[in-house]
Amino acid sequence: MFLTELDSRGPLAMGESLSPWTPSCNGSIRVELSGHRTTSDSGALLLREALDNSGMIDALDDHLVDHRDPDRVRHSLASQLRTLVLQRSMGWIDLSDTDTLRRDPLWQLACSDARGTTPLAQDRPSQATLSRLLTCLGRDDNIDTVHEGLLRLAVWRLTSLDGGERPEHLTLDIDGLPIDVHGHQGGSAFHGLYGARIYSPLVASLAETGDMVGGLLREGNAGPAENADTWIPHLVRRLNESTGAKVKVRIDAGFTDNDTLEALEDRDIEYLGRLRSHTGLQTLAAPHLKRPRGRPPEQPREWCHDLAYQAGTWPAPRRVVLVVQERPDDLLLHAFFLVTNLGKFDWPPEKVLALYRKRGSAEAHMGEVKSSLDMHLSSTDRGVSTVQDVMARNEVNLLLTLCAYQVLHGLRCLLERQTRQGWSLKRMREQVLKVAATLTVHARRITVHLGDAADKWWPSLLKGLPRLTALT
Numbered sequence: 442m443f444l445t446e447l448d449s450r451g452p453l454a455m456g457e458s459l460s461p462w463t464p465s466c467n468g469s470i471r472v473e474l475s476g477h478r479t480t481s482d483s484g485a486l487l488l489r490e491a492l493d494n495s496g497m498i499d500a501l502d503d504h505l506v507d508h509r510d511p512d513r514v515r516h517s518l519a520s521q522l523r524t525l526v527l528q529r530s531m532g533w534i535d536l537s538d539t540d541t542l543r544r545d546p547l548w549q550l551a552c553s554d555a556r557g558t559t560p561l562a563q564d565r566p567s568q569a570t571l572s573r574l575l576t577c578l579g580r581d582d583n584i585d586t587v588h589e590g591l592l593r594l595a596v597w598r599l600t601s602l603d604g605g606e607r608p609e610h611l612t613l614d615i616d617g618l619p620i621d622v623h624g625h626q627g628g629s630a631f632h633g634l635y636g637a638r639i640y641s642p643l644v645a646s647l648a649e650t651g652d653m654v655g656g657l658l659r660e661g662n663a664g665p666a667e668n669a670d671t672w673i674p675h676l677v678r679r680l681n682e683s684t685g686a687k688v689k690v691r692i693d694a695g696f697t698d699n700d701t702l703e704a705l706e707d708r709d710i711e712y713l714g715r716l717r718s719h720t721g722l723q724t725l726a727a728p729h730l731k732r733p734r735g736r737p738p739e740q741p742r743e744w745c746h747d748l749a750y751q752a753g754t755w756p757a758p759r760r761v762v763l764v765v766q767e768r769p770d771d772l773l774l775h776a777f778f779l780v781t782n783l784g785k786f787d788w789p790p791e792k793v794l795a796l797y798r799k800r801g802s803a804e805a806h807m808g809e810v811k812s813s814l815d816m817h818l819s820s821t822d823r824g825v826s827t828v829q830d831v832m833a834r835n836e837v838n839l840l841l842t843l844c845a846y847q848v849l850h851g852l853r854c855l856l857e858r859q860t861r862q863g864w865s866l867k868r869m870r871e872q873v874l875k876v877a878a879t880l881t882v883h884a885r886r887i888t889v890h891l892g893d894a895a896d897k898w899w900p901s902l903l904k905g906l907p908r909l910t911a912l913t
Contacts, residue, residue, distance in 0.1 A: 480547035484874025579833030614803035627831035630661030658836035665695025745790035
């Protein structure tokens with residue numbers, strides 16, 4: 442058994458000690474800081490198992506350039522990366538949270554490279570150490586490796602539950618994900634639409650599966666399609682190389698500028714996007730906006746028309762699908778426009794519209810990233826840091842948060858298969874991962890005694906865990 446020791450949380454910040462407390466509801470209850478080896482985050486071990494199977498940490502460790510003096514290294518890059526990804530997955534989003542958890546035995550075990558009981562005697566990396574890690578990862582010779590690490594996690598998640606079988610077709614959704622900043626981080630800007638100071642990153646997800654495959658940090662005043670014409674084709678190429686799948690791109694009206702569409706067409710990438718309505722399109726649609734004769738039926742109607750249109754900035758006509766909608770109690774018909782290079786034979790207008798409407802699931806997944814992982818980018822100017830240095834550290838923050846999402850998503854998909862019910866990330870973390878446990882040690886055997894809350898879901902999850910196979 443562990444020997445009782447002074448708890449690192451007391452005395453408190455102001456120097457006083459926490460006296461035993463008795464709640465008024467029951468005088469037999471006594472609450473005190475005992476210093477016992479307990480944890481509320483036993484699910485971190487499940488996340489560690491999934492992260493190890495993905496091979497992402499090992500791949501990063503092999504390819505990252507470590508500029509530290511080897512004789513002075515106390516914490517490996519692998520252990521620090523593991524610390525950031527796992528803590529963010531469990532809701533500990535600040536670098537300083539590692540100090541809060543420095544004596545938690547579960548976190549010592551989950552993040553360490555060592556085996557046996559050695560991790561229990563090791564110090565955890567400090568806030569300053571992790572901050573230097575972000576600077577290291579944001580260097581020009583490392584940032585691309587971090588992008589590849591996120592893509593590796595997505596490929597692992599795609600194939601791990603299917604015995605290594607890779608998908609034949611994928612739909613890549615691209616969207617902006619404005620993120621509020623607190624302070625004046627380099628590159629951020631006030632945005633009138635959101636009424637806040639923001640960064641304006643691009644995030645790419647897979648529509649069929651909810652996997653996050655890419656993130657690109659941009660300045661707060663960046664236009665909707667800025668950098669999209671170079672970043673999207675690169676991401677499609679890497680996805681195709683990694684999975685062998687045929688990748689289609691689905692974009693919103695902010696990305697259907699000529700530069701982006703030309704970049705996709707030059708590389709034979711199929712795309713589908715919405716167009717902003719303007720006078721030229723309204724003139725094109727006018728002959729189709731006449732309500733049919735007779736009394737309207739009780740159910741609203743909808744018509745799709747295949748058209749060709751050439752905007753002033755377009756070098757040639759493109760295929761445009763006009764969607765006309767009849768809404769209850771409206772005298773006029775409503776219309777919107779989709780632009781695509783999908784073939785007419787395989788993709789009639791109705792099928793094109795059905796594909797575009799599935800974009801709502803991608804927006805839900807991106808909303809889950811912000812709500813469940815409380816994404817915030819807080820690296821600020823330090824000393825002689827340039828705007829580029831600050832944005833590089835914040836891009837690393839963005840990518841590591843997406844990595845945390847991917848690890849959670851992998852466990853969530855496994856849990857859904859085992860329980861045959863839907864799970865949100867927040868529900869899974871609160872009901873499955875945030876389980877209390879007590880640790881005991883006998884000789885070199887560490888036993889984790891789970892609380893009663895684990896009885897409901899852990900048996901199913903542990904039974905299915907071998908299905909999260911390693912990426913080959």
